[in-house]
Structure formats: C-alpha cells, structure tokens
Amino acid sequence: MPQPALRRLLTVVATVAVAAVAFYLLFRWQRFFDLRIYISAEKWWLSGGELYDFAQPDALQGKLYFTYPPFAALLMTPLGLLPLGASFALLTAGTLAAVAVTTWWVTGGLARLTDSPRWYAFGLALPLILLIEPIRTTLSFGQINMYLVALILLDLLVLLPRNSRFTGVGIGLAAAIKLTPALFIVYLLLCRRTRATVTAAGTAIGATLLAALIAPTATREFWFASLWDTTRVGRTDYTANQSLNGLLSRLSAPEPPDTALWLGLAVGVAVVGLWRATLAARGGDELTGLALTGLTAGLISPITWVHHMYWFVPAIIALVCAGIAAREGRRWWLWVSAAAAYLVCVIGVDTVVDWGVAQRPTPGVREFLLRNAFVLLSLALVLLLPVPRTQNRRVPADGADSGETFIVVSAPDRDDQPKNGPIVRSVAES
Template sequence: MENTTSHRRSLLLVLAVCAALGAVAVTWWLLDRPLGVDSAVYRAAGSAILRGEPLYDHLTALPDWTPDLPFTYPPFAALLFTAGTALPPQLWWGVLAMAAPLAVYLVLRAFPSRPLPVLLLGACCLQPVWQSVGLGQLNLVLMALVVLDVLVLKGSRYCGIAIGLAAAIKLIPLIFIVHLLVTGRRADALRALATFASASALALLVLPGDTVRYLTTGMFNDHFAAGKSWVGNQSWQGFLARTVPDGWAPPLTVLFVAVCAAATAFLVRRLYRAGDERAALLVTAGCSVLVSPISWTHHWVWVVPALSYLLARRRMWQAVAVATVYTGWTTAVVPGGGGREHGWTFAQALVGNAYLISAVLAGAVLLRKFFRERTTSVPLRELPLRSPGAE
C-alpha cells in the first residue's frame, strides 16, 4: 500500500512539473523571449531538411537569439526533429522539457529506492538534469530508452529496439549494444543492431549527401575541437586537453580507452553474474561518458540512477558526496573559457575535473573490491551485490 501511494504521489509530482514546464514554454513564447538553445538547433536541423538545405553547414532557421551552433547528431535524428518545425522554438522546447521528468520517473522506477517523490525533487538539483532541461536536450530521454531495454523489457521480443533507436539518434548509446553482448543477451543485441542499421539506412536513403557528410566531417567539427578543453567537457579527452601537451594526448587516449574498455567488460560480467544488473549498467554508462571525445556536463545524467542505487544500498555518505559534486558548483568556481583551464592550479584541476575523477574513482573502488575478493577466495554467490528491492 505504501509503495502504491508513493508511486501515485510521484506520478502526480511529475505531472505537476510537466504542467509547470509547459506553462513556462507558453509564457516565454507569448513574451517572445529566448528559451532552449539546443532544442532550437534541433528544430533548425529539421527545418533544413524540409528546405533542402545542408544539415552540417550554417542552419538558416536558427532564431536570432541562438548562437551559431552546428548540428552534430546523425541525419536520422534530424528526420525526427522535423516534427519540431510545426511549433515555435519555445513550444518545441516545452515538448522536450516535459519529456524530461517523465524520463527521470521511468528511470527511478527501474532503480527503486525510497522515498521516490523526494528522489524526483532531488534530481532537479543535479546539474546534468536542470542543464538538460534548460537547454532542451535529449540526454534524459536517451537514458530512459536504454534503461527501458536493459532492465524493464528484458525477456521481451521487443527488447533492443529502444537502444537501437537511441544509437541512431546519438551514436554514444552504441556502447549499450556491446553491454548486451557482454552480458550474454545476443538476441537483444542483434535486435538493437538491426534497429540502428535500419534507421541509419533510412537516413542514407532520404539524405544521402548529409549522411556521407556526417560520416566524413560532420561528427568531427570545429565546434567540438574548439570546446574540447573547456571545463564543461568532462571526458578523458577533455581532461587531457586541459592538462598535457598536445603530442601526449593521442597515445594517452588510446591507452585509457583500452584500459577502460577492459575494466568495464570485466566488471560488467562479474556484476551481471552476481545478479546486480543495475550496477553493471551503471558501469557501462560510466565508461560511455569517460571515453566519449565530448561529454558535456549535461551528458552525465546517469548520476540520477547512480544516486538511487547508492541510497537503495544505504550508502548514505557516498550518495551525499556524489550529489554534492554533481550540483554544478565544481565547474562554476574554477576559471573557464578562453583557454583559462590551461592555467589551473592543482586544487583547481581537482575541482574542475570532479565529474571525471569521481567516475574513475568509482571504477577503481569496484575493481579493488573484486580483486580483494578473489585473493580472499570469497564465493561470488555470497557477495551482497543485489540492490534492496531490485526485483
């Protein structure tokens, strides 16, 4: 009864937040005020398709108040964004913004912890969440699609489709197809790969020129190159761009990606065999943001289920520490932009790279735990790895 009441209250809270975001969208539209930079870029990309303009050049449909940002997603995503052209930019932001709390609700239902209404409100205080909503980003929706496939639809004949669609919209979710393979879910991985291939083939058929442009130069544009060292990029390559000479970055990147991939595969298999599918998924998600060339702070939305996972296991101090890091202050208090990151002190580097450092430390702690258990010969089946209430 308590669970039912909690979920009902949570759903009402989500609907209230959606209504508030919708009201903001309508108000900003009526006042003709700027709202949703990234959602405006999505909408302009959809408009470029309808106008027969190139996707990966200047987007002529960008509002005057939007920076001249490029479209960086695969062409299939732009096909979906044509729906946004039916609405003014502010109302299109409202559609994407209202999808965000629904996505968070779905993810937290799959990572159960109590009390759910408090967790939903707490998620709003995390930078990856409020920044994604403010920009009109898709990060939370893509995370929900992955969680849906890996945890909710497991065993269904439709499992894998959501991950395939997420990967066709933004390439990074391709790593979760590998996650399905590592955990022995080959049929689900094949469905995901087939969905991704079908969506990409559709984009190639409709937009052949843009697809070739994306695969050759569109995914590696000047915007990414210029912003790689910015404090807002919390990936390993962002860390290197701020920290080491340019000549050191390529070999250190290859080395780190290889080590991270091997460690992730090892941990995922161990956790999955121990029955802790949620932890295994979080490990893969952590790898995805670390090895991606660009992981803006709003890409780190996986902190939401990570916090719920820690709270479910009563790791209160760890949860408090993680929540404190991800509120956004770490990137706000250090010098950023204009290359000022290159002049950071050691203390500023610790604070400014806090997202990346926290993820690396979490992986190191897990590896140490498993290696210690191997040396002490503790049977894996006896390890308390399953989250309370996970099933």
C-alpha cells in the same frame, strides 16, 4: 491516514520543498541554447540547405554545427515546423516525463530493500534527481539526453527482466540517434545476451539505413565527412567537456593533448569499466552494470558535456543499495560515499567555475579538481563502485510467471551480507 504513511508524506513534501529552493538558487538559465541550434538547423534543412553545412557563430567556440546522425535529424523534423514556444514546451515536458519514468524504474529495487512503499522511494528520489547539475543543464539547454536514457533503461530495467523479444530496440534506437549509447550494445554482447545484442545492432543499422533512404545526401555527408571532422563538435578543452579527453585537453592547453596518451587511457578505462559492468550484470545487479557502462561511455567519448552525465543517478542508488546490504561498519562508508557523490553532482562544474575554453594548462590542484569534478567522480565510480560476486538468482515471487527478475544486492565480500542471508530485490518493479 495511518501515522507511518503521514510521516512518509510529510518527508516527501519537505524534500520537495528543500529541493525546489535549491534548484531555484543553483539553476542557470541558458535559454534553450542547444534546442535553438536544433531548431535553426532543421529550418535550414527544410528550406533546402544541406543539413551539415549549417553553422551558427559562437563567441567561445567559433562555430556550432548540427552533429547528430541523420536519423536523429529526421526525428527532430517537427522542431523546424512548430512555433518556437511549442518546441520549448514539448521538449521540456517530455524531458520531465522521462526523468519521472526513469526514476520510477531505478527506485523499484530500493523500495523493496527498504521495505517502503514504491511511491515513497519515488517521491524522495525525484526531486533529488531533478536537482543534480546534469538534469538542470539538460532542462536549461534544451537537450535530448533523457529521451536516450529512457530508451536504454526501458530495455535493461523493464523489457530484459520480462525476457521480452523486443529487448534491444531501445538501445538500438538510442545508438542510431547518438553514437555513444552504442557501448550498451557491447555491454549486451559481453553479458552473452545474444538475442538482445542482435536486436539492438539490427535496430541501429535499420534506423540508419532508413535515414539513408530518406536523406541520402545528409547520410553520405555525415558518415563520410562530418563525423570525422573533430572541429565540428566543439573545443575539447571547454570546461563543460567532462571526458578523459577534456581533462587531458585542459592540462595541455592551449596545445592539444597527446592522442596516443588519450587513446591508451580510453582503452584501459573501457576494458576495466566493461569488465566490471559485466561482472555486475552476471552477478544479478543490472543497475550497477548499466551505471558502469554509462559512466565508461562518458569517460572514453572525445566530448562528454555535463548534461550527458545522467549515469551518476543509478550509480549513487547502487551505492545506497550496497550500503543497505553491507555489514554495519562498511555500510556507513558506502552511504557517506553516496552522499559525497550526490553532493558533487548537485554542485557540479557550471556552478563553481566558468565554462570557457582553457587559455593555459590548468593551474593548481584546486582548479584541477573543480574543472574536472565529473571526470574524477566518474573514474572513482568506475573503479570502486561495489560489484556483487554472487551469482544471479531467480526468487519465486507472488505470481511466478510475471517474468520479473530478482537480484542479490550485496557488497563484494560475503562477510558484508546480513546475518539472515543476502537481500534480494527486483531490478524493476512495474
């Protein structure tokens, strides 16, 4: 084996070993808590109960309900039929596969920028991504977030660069399973991707109508009653809620936050986040565009649990890419920012504070920072993540008909580009 390849292999092995030890030390086993709720709700439904009447008592939040749309419930039906252990194993294996596949997609441009083999960028990134708290809690609680992430990234990093007519199907399905990904349909619209927008919206509507045909009672109950009952989704002041609403709820506890204040902040963040995401996409940086959209969705949602916050991953990779393209002085600031953001993602919220509800307004700066770490990091990235001003460019590759889209990775200022011109990378190499 050539020396460079051997060094890379040893580096990957060392990274895996260190990440494995850290994962073991930081992991908090929640016994598939959320997955057990899904399974119990499905069994209740299959036995003749009304899906949205299911309620599981909870010591902290009173009662916990099935809160996903009926289309998601239909997809989860096998959970009510399989043995418990089989459900645990299948969901975990699927989540790990989704993390691996999405890591392959988001590291393609990074490999090209660093002139490294694709396997090397993937091998370094995968254990580091598995280590962050959003992924740890997804595995621990038995959540479905990575399936939704995979659908969205399939559209934006695989199908879109190939100009596939199926672009938008993944986002549409994700929006039908859970409402928050619908913001990506708005992102497509603002980026003037008309066909993808229509496909995504049509898929979401079609999946919802299909669920209505199969489960009309559950559909009527969800869209006309359960969706609007804010008590069903959990306490907004719960520490694990890392949205703007969660931050405001902890500041005003035990009283609810001012609704007008929250809506005003949410609208402002949505406008800024989507504006910057659109600029990034039009500048050719799809990774930054989708990261900003995902972070914005998390901030403006009434409840965003820590396991929803995968979008730190593409944001941090975008920071690293911007650092590679920046001039020497600015480069280190971008890389230090990426390292600091990653450290926050690893330490997270659950590791350092309890997950209880707020009995009083958050006391002191230290506790405020700890209990709102992901909210503050999301805000910082939405406002400060470098967005290229360079127009989208297509660069001939080996095989010009491959449909692969290349983008210019650069810091916002033209002076940040290397002396030999802008660095060009592929959005997603396959």
